[in-house]
Amino acid sequence: MRVVFMGTPSFAVPSLKALAAAYDVALVVTRPDAVRSRGKKLEPSPVKVAALELGLPVLETSRMTPEVQDELRAQQADVFCVAAFGCILPTDVLTMAPAGCVNVHASLLPRWRGAAPIQRSILAGDDATGVSIMRIGEGVDTGDYCAQASCSVAGKTADELTAELASLGGELLVRTLPAIVDGTATWQVQDEALVTHAAKIAKAEMLLDPAASVRDNMLRVLASSDAAPARCIIGGKPVRVLAAQVAPDMSAAGSAAFEVRGKRLYLACSDGVFEVTELKPDGKRAMEAAAWAAGLRERMGTWERLA
Template sequence: MRIVFMGTPDFAVPSLRALAAAHDVALVLTRPDAVRSRGKKLEPSPVKAAALELGLPVLEAKRMEPEVVDALRAARADVFCVAAYGCILPDEVLTMAPLGCVNVHASLLPRWRGAAPIQRAILAGDAEAGVSIMRIGHGVDTGAFCAQASCSVAGKSADELTSELAELGAGLLLEVLPELAAGTVSWTEQDEALVTHAAKIQKAELRLDPAVSAADNERRALASSDAAPARCMLAGKPVRVLAARVAPVSGAVLAAGELAIQGGRVLLGCGEGALEVLELKPDGKRAMDAAAWAAGQRGAAVTWEALS
């Protein structure tokens, strides 16, 4: 099958690799090079890097300009496959390929339509997350879906869950394409009564807070990223919490806002329960495990608080 692939972030890379191994990928469309790390240098998208490694033709575009539409038409693809490309596709593009345009979306639709479905699933405490193979329609993730796969959420970071769902999505996409070509795919319209929206994560949402439960703070740490890190004040100094978990119930109960160091363990009292910090990065310093940080806290204040 001849395919045009559209995608940009790491989530899309397994789908591209799977398609390239099984089909003829005529063109890869991705967002232009951008500053993606602290080095302040332009870097290719993960999809562009993978496409070049695979020897596939790449076109960079942040919108559907006439020359981009012409290139898509010239590719003469049977189907367009999309995974987190990051650009609205006009009707002309959606109907260009004979088999249409299918999208790998990182949620169990109709739950979590939108930009941040994986992080929203973590923050909401969902037991399961998943991927859907869907048609692209006029609204945001409103199209019918034809296949879904799921995995557990508990204890997984956003990066870990993204990697797992990306692989699930790639496998599901490969399963669907022969059925799409044969015309045997069964589409399910989304139940609008069950829709939830996955708005982009704001930095303030992931700040740790002694007023909320340890479980909520754990989920914020798991959902955090470089763009929206889990931050707080420990012993009067700002830090990023890289890994944390709800502490087992043992010993004295910590009051909300109390910080305890017990045998190298760093425990934070919350509105309900306690959070154990496993790894952190003080501002201006390297990342370190909790025991290393605790060793340098002699005489420090034994409180913690939310960043203002």
């Protein structure tokens, strides 16, 4: 089987590696080198790095120009496979390969169509999420799907859940592809009555708030990312909370209070208390909360939502 693969971030790498181990990947298409971290240097996409390590040809593009489409057509692939490519595909590309264009989507469609399905599943407190192998259509994640696989959500960070779903998606794609190509796959139309939308995460959504519940604040910590971190002000100092855990059976010193007990840092919320275990003060490195709290003059005070 001859495949063209399109993808960009680390989520797409397991799919690429699984395809390369099982089939003939004729071409890997990814977005161009870009500034991807806090430095100012251009960096290749994770998919480009993986493709070069596998010895696969790479085409970098952010648009499906006529020249790019000519290159895709020249590969004479049986199917195009996509995983978080980050570029809108025109109809000519979607119909170019005999078996069409299929996508690895990180949710159990029709739940969480859109840009941020993994973080949305965490913020919503979903018990389970998963991956769907779907046809790419004209709308955003509206296509039929032919296979799904699920996993639990509870207690996992966005990074942990992304890695698990990426691996699950690669395995499912490779297993499903033969049926897609030979036409025996069974396609399921999405039930529009069950659709939920996974809009891009806004930074304000992730701000920790003493007026919110412990559960809501904990979910924000789990779902946080570099682009939308879980932040707050503790004792007048802005910090990003990297890890936390529920502190059961603890009385709060008062709503919107923080307290250092021994080497532990506790934040009181509307309905209880949670413990911060790792944080990153603005302008400094990440550290254990105990080390940061040791530098506080006061053992008790207030914490607040960033304005």
